[in-house]
Amino acid sequence: MNQSQFDQLVERTCSVRVTDSETPLVDLGVDSLHTVALLMAIEEEFGFEVDPDALADPALASPAGLLRYVHANTASPAGI
């Protein structure tokens, strides 16, 4: 999955518009329950168990940061 496709997942799950993939989720208008919904969607989409504290690292708390986290945790980082 490339960044554009991942941004669409964020938009679909969180009902927001991703203007810049590096923008923190909170600044895109993603609230806390939406963030949980996004982590749930990532688990279902990519088939690995997300660390509940992953987003405590500010570097991961954006669409681009989350996709880097996904790639680091999936067997085929080039895409599914």
Add this chain to the structure above:
Amino acid sequence: MWTDTRPPAELPKLFERGADVISLAGGLPDLGVLPLDEISAQLGRLVRLGGRLALQYTTPHVAKSLVPAVADLMGREGGRADADNLIPTSGSQMGLTAVALALGTPGDTILTQTPAYPGATAAFRTAGLLPHAAPEDAEGLDPAGLRRVVTELRAAGRTVRLLYTNPTFQNPTGATLAVPRRAEVLAACRELDLLLVEDNPYGLLGFDGTTTTLFQALDPERVVYLGTFSKIFAPGLRSGWIAAPAHLRYDLARVAEIISLSPSALAQGALAAYHSRSGWDTLIDRYRDSYRERCTLMADALDAELGTDSPWHWQRPDGGFYLWLRHRDRADAGPYARAAADRGVSVVPGGHFSIDGEHAHGLRLCFSNVPRKKITEAVGRLSAALTELPSERRELAEVAG
């Protein structure tokens, strides 16, 4: 207590079950259609990834993540929902209480479509309101009658500001008010400055998928809409909403917060996750299929057992949970319901749905939750009670006389 009312505002004990009693009484959904494995996996994820949030107090709002799920449901009947007009409830029973407390003043009259859901009249009475039967004709709520009755009540010094209706697949009759009539009722409400309270738990349960345009869609500033996830997902999550006109939102939200402090973030998160992943179509279709099948089995059995000569009249519903029998000669259905209970089938006599003793000749049969293979047996037991009781009464009268 000051909330004690005459008649007592109590709910019938609909969800109790005895041995070998087939219940056609309580309006329970058929949860056999729920994809429990999927829901279980999502709940597990929700708690593991967001438990500290989902199990915490939250703010008295419909969560942003849940708004699309509500908007999807209301949009199917032309209604409008957005984050600004929604107030969370623990289901429409809380919505009814919040509406009565926030928009009424003790002593006010609330016009109520009858026969009425007993939980609604109990909520109104508990808030100190006085339910008064809304005028109806053969097509349902009657706009000309509304003008007349409201004028008479106001001339008698009564304050009348609210009209309550359950317009689609009504509990207990199964009846649906046609859209042109809805527009006429709203025109009367505007003239009379009445707010319309639209209680719509069953609107998406038309057996063939047909939906009817909401009052809320026709005039969102005149209608307080009560929605619930209880009938299209599950009642155990205790989750619903009020869609309110902008000028009433604050008052309703304040009372909702007083009643419950905050909604369940766990329930809201679970519903949002389900909708986001699966949408509503499949589940609603499964519910419709289940109820269509059960209703057909029950109606066919009633046709076979009662035939056309019976004093009990009824119409096949097009959706919802209920089938409503009425006695041609307006005989009190209470003794028939007790006779049915003696034969091992429970139904609800019409008096439970009355404001002032009317509709006592009705019987509500709920088909939504009875096991398919027991429907014919249930109708057989009921029919025996309905047809044999008068002669038994005669015998008793002869013995006594």
